[in-house]
Amino acid sequence: MTHRLRVNPIACEAHGMCHELLPERISLDEWGYPILDGAPLDPALLAHARRAAAACPTLALVVERRSGELDRPVNARRP
């Protein structure tokens, strides 16, 4: 299953936590807002991506399973 990162640009307030926690995939623009490339997440980075999404103070960063479909919550138990 491919996972992707997506940011809700309305909710995002440029705290920059996501870049701190996932610099491999998230850079910041000159105003501090995250730049995502939209490519599928490397499975090795999935745990870090979920951590970054959970750390976002405005919950603007989301990990999606498919387009529009949210990933399970970070703390949910595996099926």
Added chain:
Amino acid sequence: MSYESTLPGPSAAALVDAPGLPRLLAGIPSRGALGLSEHLALHGELPAVEGRGRARRGAASGLIEEVERAGLLGRGGAGFPTAAKLRAVAGASRSVLGGGRPVVVVNGAEGEPASAKDRTLLRSLPHLVLDGAVLAAAAVGAQEVLLGVCWPDGGCEPKASVSPLRSSPSALDAVARALEERGGGVLVGGVHFQLCPVPNRYVAGHESALVNHLSGGPALPTFTPPRPFERGVRGRPTLVCNVETLAHLALVARYGASWFRELGTPEQPGSALVTLAGPVAQPGVYEIEHGSPLSALLDAADGLTAQPRAMLLGGYSGTWIDGSLLREVALSDRHLSPFGASLGAGVVVVLSDAACPVAELARLTRWLASQSARQCGPCVFGLDAIASTFEQLAGGAGAGGRNLTERLHTLARLVSGRGACSHPDGAARLVASALDVFAQELAAHARHGPCAACARPSELPRPRASRPTTVAPA
């Protein structure tokens, strides 16, 4: 001066003289609106489309198939296939998670300052649009149609003050009168119509903003998904259709898909309304066949009154192409795509060679920045940075000029795709094409400062005064 006042009224709506035309603009009166009886005498009664409840896979899905065969594309700018939209809404209401009866929203916000086609249809031929809405409602099984129509003066008045008898003719008045002719709101097949004024700002016509406004929120875009067809007005599956799209739908239902395809290109069948502005003898709204040459449109408008420097195609979020291409381009997306342009919402603005493109761009990008909903950081800061950079260039930047044009390239890339709606993407498209087409003028301004033409009054249709950054809920 607002553009509304300089914009030709519906009486100026004219046609490119071509076989098979006019279609939409047939019978357009020189003053006022075409009444219900004249409308029915011209086009005949609306063919019966059974509601979803009575005939699940009957006439209603038959209409969707006919629209699919016709290849009708949405006319709000994005060009999405209308049949796919109808099917998605009809399907969403049937699904297990469906949010109940769908709602049809007529998008008449027309926030694009250079466009007047939707207002022309609503003011002069409201029954064609209402027919389309009735058909769309039947096709998706909706009982409720919300007519989102912009205020003519950039105002944001409460709904209660809509008076069908106001002296100044506006789209709202014409639609209110047309609804009264049909019996005051409840129409064919028990479809209920409601007239909903929409604030006059650029992003209010974005479908998520319109849905948000009609659900009682501000007319600002929302984060999607869910898309309106899944969860729209008050959580229901919602079909949002442009005014012109619905008018075409009313004709497809009457005359059929093969009739519709007699005009246009295979990819973009049918005719289209185009708003022509700039140094032409007769600016206004024209009906053209997709794929007809731009020169034919200009001839229909009695030609140019000045030498063209460039054309802006698609609207204020569109693409600039060089004036030398005037005799080469045809008005369809297939013909325009080699130039990176598209017809968008059907806007063609000609800029004369007397105008200063740098000053025009500085004003235009500043206005686009002012129209940001101020919700998404990259749009708020990025569009402001773009406008400031153009203003710096227009004022003469000395040795830093080259860096400024490079900065504009960077900024255009940076804002694209990073808002909740497509507003920053449109601005990026405009800037990228302007850097290409006006490279010479930009370089000259950067080196030598303002030119003599910089002080000329704006030649582009002046956007209405920008609204405050927040808009009160409906």
